[in-house]
Amino acid sequence: MHKRQLPFILVFIFGAFMAVQYFMPHESSEFIYEFFALDWVPIIGIFALALGIWSLIKVSWDKIKHRRQDWQYSVVLLAGLFTIIFFGFFVKVGEHWEFRFMTSDGLQSYMFRHLFDYIVIPGQATVFSLLAFYIASASYRAFRARNLLATLLLSAALIMMLRFSPIPGLGEYMSKTATWLLNVPNLAAKRAIIIGIGLGMVATAMKVVLGIERGYMGKG
Template identity: 40%
Template sequence: MFLRVQLPLLLTFLAGLIPIVAFFFTEKARLVKVPNDRLEKWMIIIAGFAIMLGVVNVVQGNIRKIERKGPGWHYAIFLLIGLVLPGSFGLLGAFNVGPFHGISPHADGSPSPFSFFVSYVFQPLQATMFSLLAFYVASAAFRAFRVRNLEATILLLAAVVVMLGRIPLGESLFAWIPGGKLALGTFTEWLMNNPNTAAQRGIMIGAALGAASLSLRVILGIERSYLGLEKD
């Protein structure tokens, strides 16, 4: 019971309280600043060890999938190759084993095996995933801007104004009116800086208080569902 309940709650209490206390003291207050700095370092070290736990889990899970030959088991082979190959290149390069010299590109500009993998496989794959966003923004906007009710219509009008106000076409649309060239841009800025910012700040204030309230519940051990535990 102590190891499963009291000890995690005690550690949570200390880990939560120390940074709060440290925030209200200057750097000279070593009594609180030193434990706080230590805590931050421990967090990095623990995260480093935890990632090994993750890697072991990935390997175990995918080997199991290949053994069972369940649906999509062949993807697991590619995943393991993608994990082992660049990982080995990185490790061997870091220790200068055989032809693997370093992990950065060589002095003559030629890539090391590891940097080759990063530049020509990993980064293009990342860019591919990120670039998909453009298409998803279009499909989400199409759904959001359909005129279904009054709120959706206001949203559509505001979106059209903001989009036009931020492109040269928007300027030329009203250029024939004296002083109208900047009208749409100015209105766009007003929309973004006033109604939009006001709504955002409302959410931010609520969220900040919510976060502080949750922190207090966690530090005091009232909220313990993240440990999978019920109340007392």
């Protein structure tokens, strides 16, 4: 069979089953759904993760080997990767290190937890906290009153902000206006987008299942 026909047949079979399954609450239907969706996907994910890590190592190693631009970062990346893998799988028992593959003991080990708690988590928090500054800079750009629509946007934003105003009476009045803005024009627009998304999802899923859309297979 042609190497492109088999994937399309598989996509059709599983796609059609998933569509039918939505209308079948019976246990047999649930069993098949859970078998594929809950059991197969993690298994595929685990194997794919190995591929992913291999890809990361290969790309970084090539960078170091050929001394490409900013290769030093790749050294740091690989050092971090292997260090955390080491402490995730090796546990210090007494004075020697034991390899623990079948248990999660490594994840509870002192070094692994410390690396995670004091390097990974603060790093994440730092990047996340940048969002506050980016929101400020993006707002500044968005709220410049260049034309009528931008002015309306600015006015709406001012109302939303002034609802927390400490000025007596103003906050309450703005709060009511802000609630109306959120519940009427904003919600109407959101629902329009949601309906469009729903139809688009069905159309895309159908095109993929029926083999009309083959772009994801590179058939551009």
